[in-house]
Amino acid sequence: EPLRSHLDAEHSNALFRVEHHPRALQELDLFQADHDVVLRAIRGDPSTLRFAATRLKKDDSVVEQAIGRCGLAIKHAGDHIRNSEWHVELAIRSHPEALRFASERVRSQPRVAMAALRANPGTLRFIGNSLARDGNFVHRAMLAIHWDVARVLFLAARVWCIVSDAMHLILQEYTAHHVAQHLVHYPEGVGESDDEDDEGCLLYTSDAAD
Secondary structure, three states: OHHHHHHHHHHHHHHHHHHHOHHHHHHOHHHOOOHHHHHHHHHHOHHHHHHOOHHHHOOHHHHHHHHHHOHHHHHHOOHHHHOOHHHHHHHHHHOHHHHHHOOHHHHOOHHHHHHHHHHOHHHHHHOOHHHHOOHHHHHHHHHHHHHHHHHHHHHHHHHHHHHHHHHHHHHHHHHHHHHHHHOOOOOOOOOOOOOOOOHHHHHHHHHHHO
């Protein structure tokens, strides 16, 4: 019973430490194979997967928590995870460059590679060798990338047009309001006074002289 109490206290302490300092897992050798402690650390810092015991690096539930938060954590996962299209695609959703840590087989899957390329064209350098030699795939990838870029530029142009139109209307309203403040109305048949010192009168007299 005393031993059990001691172990429970140690376990609670380990959970507390990784809750506040996830990378403390590196120092907790006795708990690097503890499912709960490792999960607690990963939820605070996905990269702490690298401190987990080998067994847990192959555990789907643990790895999915890590790569769902930061795709790059897949580099610390077991081989079968990096050879799983589903897991690699999960990692790509949070970080496209996770593609580079996938197995050659997965990096050569068109669907997986295209998902990474659409999110980040720079991942083209990580696609599998067989795809890199596939002219048809590279052509489709370039079209997809260019289309996405073109769509972003088009949307940016539309936003700019909307903003420009709005600014034009605001300027018109401001100008009309400003002019109305300085416009002086005279009774019919009465001209402007030469001695009038009103800013509006000076403004329009100056315009007439021009």
